Amino acid sequence: MAVNPQKPGSDALRSFELKAASFTLPIIRLLDENVEAVAARLGAKVEKAPDFFRNTPVVIDLTALPSNSGAVELPLLVGLLRGYGMIPFGVRGGDKEQHATAEALELAVLRESYVRRDRSPEDPKGSDATETAVEVEVPASSVPIKTLAPVRRPNQGFMLVTRPVRSGQRVYAAGGDLTVSAAVSSGAELMADGNIHVYGPLRGRALAGMNGNTEARIFCQDLQAELVSIAGHYRVSENIPIELRGVPVQIFLDQKLLRIEKL
């Protein structure tokens, strides 16, 4: 039954109101596209004041990055932040590719029109290092952004993919496990809030525990991955010992240390 504004009548008919509000939130402004460097410094900061960061919503600000830094590892960063208990919920700035990534990660893309600066003139270089927060207005409706890479969503807390995952494709099992029974090409990306299982060769990237779940694991038959990560703790292929490549392994976190073990 529709709400009839002509007849306000009983309050029971009004189940909600749509309003705009603004909040002051911390932003993480990336000054370096190298997530490794960011991770190290962030880890040190969080260690000093873990409570400050716990359950804190944060916005990732990409405006200070050089314009061609499409390669910034947003999924890793998000995993890392969640691993520290933060709630990354949106990005600001960045290019089309980064927006597609953000959308795949179920982050909001905060367009400039929704981002109100405190009267200071636009400073695209972001040299103003003292800025620690901005006012962000989240619109009532989310902004549709064209997804560049396909995103498949799970229906029952897990997702099953039976066709090869190709270079440039990204699969995200939000809220559950991801199982792939085919090959994962180099340049493809698997993400899951839970565990990841791969029964074909894993040549791309696999990021488990995207929601910060440090208990998540990756299981694969044939490890040839470019990168593996659990809750933002990751390893790139050159740091994976040769004897663990091409064999069935499981990957998990042991005291914040990423371990790869033969199965």
Place this chain on the structure above:
Amino acid sequence: MARIIVITSGKGGVGKTTTSAALAMGLAQRGKRTVVIDFDVGLRNLDLIMGCERRVVYDFINVINQEANLNQALIRDKRCDHLYVLPASQTRDKDALTKEGVGRVLEELAQSYDFIVCDSPAGIEHGATMAMYYADDAIVVTNPEVSSVRDSDRMLGILSSRSRRAENSDEPVREFLLLTRYNAERVEIGEMLSVEDVQEILSLNLLGVIPESKAVLNASNSGIPVILDRESDAGQAYGDVVSRYLGEEVPHRFIHTEKKGFLSRIFRG
């Protein structure tokens, strides 16, 4: 109802147009009513390879814009009654290829043809996405080198998400791998990827292997699809491809170097 086949690749210059011409001619020679469409707006050269460039009056874009009807634009092949060419425009910009327009033309063609072969431009730009959107089958043309294989993989990813079949959650587009410009000698000395290497990465249904061959250049210079050169290795390989596409089981040829005879071994020495 026609089957729509897109000939596609990520990387340019791998042999899509050569393949489109050969496949279309091969299907037509077997009595299938076939039309081959050039989607490479601005760079048309399918008509050159088909040897009908001097008979182009109207083109694909004219038909999309309803400035000409299909009968005015289609060029009948002089060698084979069942084959028609729909050339691309050399001048107009690619945005003239609209999803609705392309869809309308394909639908009309589908009434009277068995196969519609779409020669796609390289890359993932507009023209290529239009060429693949309505496809039932995709032949991914790949050269045996890492960059080409990687691009094909990417192309397959796009195909599986951006086709009409994917959007409607219909049965997915059937994907085939065609390895072209295959040089068995260079494969043997490790300068090129082998069929097995490529299959290992792409894990696709292998439609055929076309050897690197001088016959291809000779054929395109004289406007004759190479499949008509029955003496040549490339012509025969394309013949096999057509058979396999139509469901026949044909063993793969031209994958390994010929066993060198005593004399050639001495002379190579």
